[in-house]
Amino acid sequence: MKLGDRAVRYSVVGLFALACIYTLAIGSNFFIPLTLAMLLHLVFRPFLRFLEKLGLSPPIAAAFILSMIVAILVIAVAYLVDPINNWFRDMPRIVDQLQEKVQVLRKPIETVSNASEQVEKIAQAETQGNKETVVIKTPGIVERLAATIPIAGVQVLSTLILLYFFLSYSGEMRTRVLQTMGRSDRKDLVDLLSRVERELSRYLATITAINVVLGMVIGAGLFFIGMPTPYVWGVMATLLNFVPYLGSLAGAVIVTLVALLSFDDAVYALLAPAIYLVATTIEGQFVTPAIVGNRLLVSPMVIFVGIVFWAWLWGPLGALLAVPLMIVLKISADRIPGMRGLGHIIGRDAPMSGNDPEQSPASPKPS
Numbered sequence: 001m002k003l004g005d006r007a008v009r010y011s012v013v014g015l016f017a018l019a020c021i022y023t024l025a026i027g028s029n030f031f032i033p034l035t036l037a038m039l040l041h042l043v044f045r046p047f048l049r050f051l052e053k054l055g056l057s058p059p060i061a062a063a064f065i066l067s068m069i070v071a072i073l074v075i076a077v078a079y080l081v082d083p084i085n086n087w088f089r090d091m092p093r094i095v096d097q098l099q100e101k102v103q104v105l106r107k108p109i110e111t112v113s114n115a116s117e118q119v120e121k122i123a124q125a126e127t128q129g130n131k132e133t134v135v136i137k138t139p140g141i142v143e144r145l146a147a148t149i150p151i152a153g154v155q156v157l158s159t160l161i162l163l164y165f166f167l168s169y170s171g172e173m174r175t176r177v178l179q180t181m182g183r184s185d186r187k188d189l190v191d192l193l194s195r196v197e198r199e200l201s202r203y204l205a206t207i208t209a210i211n212v213v214l215g216m217v218i219g220a221g222l223f224f225i226g227m228p229t230p231y232v233w234g235v236m237a238t239l240l241n242f243v244p245y246l247g248s249l250a251g252a253v254i255v256t257l258v259a260l261l262s263f264d265d266a267v268y269a270l271l272a273p274a275i276y277l278v279a280t281t282i283e284g285q286f287v288t289p290a291i292v293g294n295r296l297l298v299s300p301m302v303i304f305v306g307i308v309f310w311a312w313l314w315g316p317l318g319a320l321l322a323v324p325l326m327i328v329l330k331i332s333a334d335r336i337p338g339m340r341g342l343g344h345i346i347g348r349d350a351p352m353s354g355n356d357p358e359q360s361p362a363s364p365k366p367s
Contacts, residue, residue, distance in 0.1 A: 021313070028314050033155050036317070037162035039324050041170060043201045048167055062167035066160060073156075076235070083229040155317075192335045200327055206292055211241045214283050221275040222255075228262055233276075241280065243319045244303055246311075248280040298326055298347045 024031050044065050051061035174193070178186045219234025227233065233255055240247035252273050259272035306326045310318035326346065333343030 025313055029151070029155065032314055032317055032321075033158035033162055035321060035325070036159045037166055039200070039204075039321065039328075040159075040163050041166035042197045043204050044163075044167060045170075045197055046201055058171060059168045062164050065167060066164050069163075070160065080232060080235065083232045188335070192332060195335065196328055196331050199331055200324060203292070203327060204324065207242065207288070210283060210288055210291065211238045214238065214241055214279060218276055218279050221279065222272055225268055225271050225275070226263075227259065227272055233258070237276065237280070239320075241283070242323070243307060244284075244323065246307060246319065248277075248284065251280070252276050298323075298330055302326065302346045 047065060048058065048061050051064060052058060056064070178189065181189065215234040215236075215238030218237045219230045222230040222233055233251075236254065237251050240251040243250075255276045256269075256273040259269040263269040263272075303323060303326065307319050307322040310322040310325065312318070314321070330343055330347045333339040333346070
């Protein structure tokens with residue numbers, strides 16, 4: 001291929017990639033529920049097949065799975081809504097208490113800030129004279145969170161509806177698609193879908209169990225030192241730990257701030273984040289690698305870059321979906337001939353074991 005033709009080809013691919021990113025960004029309210037429903041569908045398909053073996057039709061089995069998910073969500077909301085409401089109601093008082101706690105650290109900064117403000121006022125007085133200044137008031141964090149609740153509710157409802165249809169009719173749709181393909185392509189597609197389903201469901205089920213236990217351990221530790229609403233921080237730890245690296249860091253910062261507000265004793269205030277960091281470190285460095293093993297050999301650098309990218313594109317939900325999406329990309333790249341180079345770049349090769357001729361694309365989840 002000539003150099004000019006190669007440049008044109010790469011330019012077209014780059015423009016196509018930018019167009020895809022732009023489309024995913026402006027259509028996030030559609031693509032986030034769709035992606036989440038597709039991933040949950042892959043996770044619950046083994047359970048769906050188990051219910052079908054018991055004699056349930058796919059729509060009835062899907063309705064049963066959906067009812068279980070809704071029941072878990074309702075129970076979680078019922079337990080968490082009161083503490084969250086209390087925190088929002090007491091937000092001004094909490095901010096004042098936090099300012100008092102860090103007053104010693106703020107004094108040098110305030111001195112410099114006041115001097116800077118005085119200089120700025122003098123400069124504005126000389127340049128503007130008697131001109132009026134228009135101040136634009138931006139919404140606070142509470143108003144912003146309140147504005148996102150309706151959007152989040154619509155996305156949750158859309159995800160559940162899409163998940164029901166995926167569980168009910170994806171098998172029929174898959175059969176129709178396979179009927180339109182040649183025998184060789186049909187076999188490759190079935191193998192790819194089976195591998196993605198098996199690896200993703202196994203990974204997410206294992207990581208979910210580990211994160212639930214981690215949340216229980218952290219909640220119990222915070223309970224024993226007298227931390228308020230410890231179960232809230234346990235649930236938070238469970239959810240944040242689905243995001244490698246950044247989740248543990250964010251959780252530790254939040255627990256530290258709450259501990260500063262809750263304890264007058266500095267030892268107890270530091271004991272809470274210590275419990276959190278010790279638990280997440282043991283989980284990330286010992287428990288998860290020992291249980292998950294070498295199934296997910298995705299490069300840690302790729303994981304971190306992927307989390308940052310999807311968080312920038314779709315916000316917190318993008319960060320939660322980043323690792324499952326990279327697992328799907330890794331498995332697909334290893335199975336599609338034209339993408340095997342990409343698969344080799346984003347993930348290390350799995351070690352060969354026994355007589356297994358295949359390599360298993362996967363890696364332990366870092367914390």
